[in-house]
Amino acid sequence: MGQLIDVNAPLEQEGTRAVVRNWLKKLGESVNSGDPLVELETDKVTQEVAAPADGVLAEILMENGDSATPGAILGRIEGAEPRPRQAAVSATASTETSSGTEDERHFSPAVRHAAQTYGLDPTTIAGTGRDGRVTRADMDRAFAAKSARRTPEPALPDGAGTTTPSRRVAHSDxxxxxxxxxxxxxxxxxxxxxxxxxxxxxxxxxxxxxxxxxxxxxxxxxxxxxxxxxxxxxxxxxxxxxxxxxxxxxxxxxxxxxxxxxxxxxxxxxxxxxxxxxxxxxxxxxxxxxxxxxxxxxxxxxxxxxxxxxxxxxxxxxxxxxxxxxxxxxxxxxxxxxxxxxxxxxxxxxxxxxxxxxxxxxxxxxxxxxxxxxxxxxxxxxxxxxxxxxxxxxx
Incomplete structure (x- = not known):
């Protein structure tokens, strides 16, 4: 197995908070040093984090929607003797629960926070992330769809008051x-x-x-x-x-x-x-x-x-x-x-x-x-x- 090399968020970032926006490479995909690897977004700018070395993208530790503090490890590249793509995918799959359903502890912090805030079970939501993983964006969309389906409560009798129909739109990062x-x-x-x-x-x-x-x-x-x-x-x-x-x-x-x-x-x-x-x-x-x-x-x-x-x-x-x-x-x-x-x-x-x-x-x-x-x-x-x-x- 080759050496694992950390992919870090920049130590200096402009803005109050950086969020992982999009991985530009897939697990097991070969990368060259300097290749754009992942996009981070702050309230001021979107920037690309480049691959620090040649190799294979071996681990993704932060999914789309996760907050990334300066210097945080976003993922890892396997350097010398890169393992084949199938091995990387299999290794990822093996981290899922043996029953074939994704255990809660394998959801990202952003997904777990959304689950608690929205009252949604992430295991019931179809994921659009790598290998079908549920992302924060998936949670936001599911909550927005659930809110849109809600019917307004009936008006109170004798003009005592009404319930105003509304919908919730999840905040962007x-x-x-x-x-x-x-x-x-x-x-x-x-x-x-x-x-x-x-x-x-x-x-x-x-x-x-x-x-x-x-x-x-x-x-x-x-x-x-x-x-x-x-x-x-x-x-x-x-x-x-x-x-x-x-x-x-x-x-x-x-x-x-x-x-x-x-x-x-x-x-x-x-x-x-x-x-x-x-x-x-x-x-x-x-x-x-x-x-x-x-x-x-x-x-x-x-x-x-x-x-x-x-x-x-x-x-x-x-x-x-x-x-x-x-x-x-x-x-x-x-x-x-x-x-x-x-x-x-x-x-x-x-x-x-x-x-x-x-x-x-x-x-x-x-x-x-x-x-x-x-x-x-x-x-x-x-x-x-x-x-x-x-x-x-x-x-």
């Missing part, structure tokens, strides 16, 4: 991870939000004048690019916002690495990062945003694309929201910018000493801070410089 991250942030940081209003007239003029030239170069000039650039300008004036709280000190970052909340439809959202934005022109920022957004929605981001953020922008206005508060801080950062819907509003502007009523493209912008790191004067100063950068945009 990404949604569960996002929920945990949001809850942890609210429990960790005292959130305070300040709201300003920004006039986008200057930005709109500049964009209308230059978007055709950018498009000819293959770059989509979005309003978000201006928001990122204005954030960099505000960071130069109030660098404490670009920071992280520690019990003994405030860590202020030299690089402005700005994460952009990107919606993935029903799946949730992800935050790809524009690294070292302080060194980028408007054109370079727009190009990076275009690339990151496209790859995020194609599930093609690399782990490095979501690492190292020091500040985050939530452009919630793209879905119609005028104001969201508080926008929850992306821990362990100290602040997050919220940008509401850009719309025409009636405003009062002084012209030659006379108040006039004008129609301007306006948006509410908010900065939610970790009050351990920042106070009101820093928050308001940052927003003042941010709004000034937008309203005085000249290229």
């Amino acid at each position: 990404m949604r569960t991870a996002i929920a945990a991250h949001m809850q942890q942030s609210m429990a960790t940081a005292p959130h305070v939000t300040a709201v300003f209003e920004a006039d986008f007239s200057a930005v709109m003029r500049h964009r209308n004048e230059h978007k055709a030239r950018f498009a000819a170069e293959g770059v989509n000039l979005t309003y978000t690019a201006y928001v990122v650039s204005a954030s960099v300008a505000a960071m130069r004036a109030v660098p404490e916002v670009n920071s992280r709280w520690h019990d003994d000190a405030l860590e202020i970052f030299e690089d402005v690495n700005i994460g952009i909340g990107t919606a993935l439809g029903e799946k949730g959202l992800i935050v790809p990062v524009v690294h070292r934005a302080q060194h980028l022109s408007l054109s370079e920022i727009a190009g990076k945003l275009q690339d990151l957004t496209a790859r995020a929605r194609a599930n093609a981001l690399e782990p490095a694309d979501v690492k190292g953020g020091t500040f985050t922008i939530s452009n919630h206005g793209v879905s119609g929201s005028l104001l969201a508060a508080p926008v929850i801080i992306n821990q362990p950062q100290s602040a997050i910018l919220g940008v509401g819907k850009l719309e025409k509003r009636v405003v009062v502007r002084e012209v030659d000493g006379v108040d006039t009523i004008q129609i301007r493209p306006m948006a509410y912008v908010s900065l939610t801070i970790d009050h351990r790191s920042l106070d009101a004067h820093q928050t308001n100063s940052w927003l003042t410089h941010f709004v000034q950068a937008l309203e005085s945009w000249s290229g």
Whole structure:
């Protein structure tokens, strides 16, 4: 028998929780060093774990849906003198109970947890995993189907009340991870939000004048690019916002690495990062945003694309929201910018000493801070410089 080599989850992972999503090789299948072996998914990115050596996939220790902590053993490869596929399959089969039914202790932890939560017997469910094993996804589907088949209870007599029909939709791994991250942030940081209003007239003029030239170069000039650039300008004036709280000190970052909340439809959202934005022109920022957004929605981001953020922008206005508060801080950062819907509003502007009523493209912008790191004067100063950068945009 050859040497068994562990296949480990990465020691560094981006996100709050990694889940085994899909094995790309079967038990007994030959693999080469560096071959994609298994996919792990966090709330931020899906990444492949490569085979650490040549050999045969001899053991799968974590099934689809199982949580994988950093360094956890996902499976094992048999190196020298690989055993044939049939032997591996037979060895796996021999771990099942002698009666031919899978004993409870051979179900993965995720399946056992689902069985307890849903009140389902996994031995009654057809498995879609390797060699017919029941996966967490199988349990979720079975519970959803059971819930859909339930008939509503009859109304109580004499109008005493009614039972509302409902159905339960199992959370995706990404949604569960996002929920945990949001809850942890609210429990960790005292959130305070300040709201300003920004006039986008200057930005709109500049964009209308230059978007055709950018498009000819293959770059989509979005309003978000201006928001990122204005954030960099505000960071130069109030660098404490670009920071992280520690019990003994405030860590202020030299690089402005700005994460952009990107919606993935029903799946949730992800935050790809524009690294070292302080060194980028408007054109370079727009190009990076275009690339990151496209790859995020194609599930093609690399782990490095979501690492190292020091500040985050939530452009919630793209879905119609005028104001969201508080926008929850992306821990362990100290602040997050919220940008509401850009719309025409009636405003009062002084012209030659006379108040006039004008129609301007306006948006509410908010900065939610970790009050351990920042106070009101820093928050308001940052927003003042941010709004000034937008309203005085000249290229």
